[in-house]
Amino acid sequence: MPGMKTLGFIALFAILGAIARYLQALIVAHVAGGPFPWDILSINVLGSFAMGFLFFETLERITVSPELRTGLLTGFLGAYTTFSTYVSGALHRFEHGAWFIGGAYLFGSVALGLVATAFGAWLSRNVVHS
Numbered sequence: 001m002p003g004m005k006t007l008g009f010i011a012l013f014a015i016l017g018a019i020a021r022y023l024q025a026l027i028v029a030h031v032a033g034g035p036f037p038w039d040i041l042s043i044n045v046l047g048s049f050a051m052g053f054l055f056f057e058t059l060e061r062i063t064v065s066p067e068l069r070t071g072l073l074t075g076f077l078g079a080y081t082t083f084s085t086y087v088s089g090a091l092h093r094f095e096h097g098a099w100f101i102g103g104a105y106l107f108g109s110v111a112l113g114l115v116a117t118a119f120g121a122w123l124s125r126n127v128v129h130s
Contacts, residue, residue: 002070009071010078017079047081051088 002010024046025039032038051073058069077084086109093102 003067006067006070009067010075013071013075014079017076020076021080043081044083047077047084048087050080051077051084052091055088 021043024043028039028042054072054077058064058072064072087106090102090106093099093105
């Protein structure tokens with residue numbers, strides 16, 4: 001079970017990650033505009049880069065407490081984008097030779113996520129408020 005210090009770091013950095021996501025989305029949507037979701041794409045790509053970079057920097061090069069590391073990776077990046085966690089999970093499988101599992105996870109998450117989102121939307125539109 002995580003300690004209170006770990007939970008505190010997660011909570012603090014989650015607040016900061018959510019604010020960063022919101023502000024970036026506003027700025028990029030304002031600058032880029034148009035129908036393409038540049039705001040979300042920029043968040044997913046930057047969050048993925050940050051996850052890959054900070055995961056190994058804080059594991060192999062920079063000495064930080066486990067509580068602070070968890071706060072940054074789980075709290076900040078978890079609130080900023082869950083996409084970074086998703087792709088790092090796939091990368092972990094690929095790096096350990098589990099190509100089928102990594103691929104199934106990667107593509108299955110997208111396909112099942114799309115189906116689940118569509119089902120949730122359908123349920124909301126057709127059943128819940130009927």
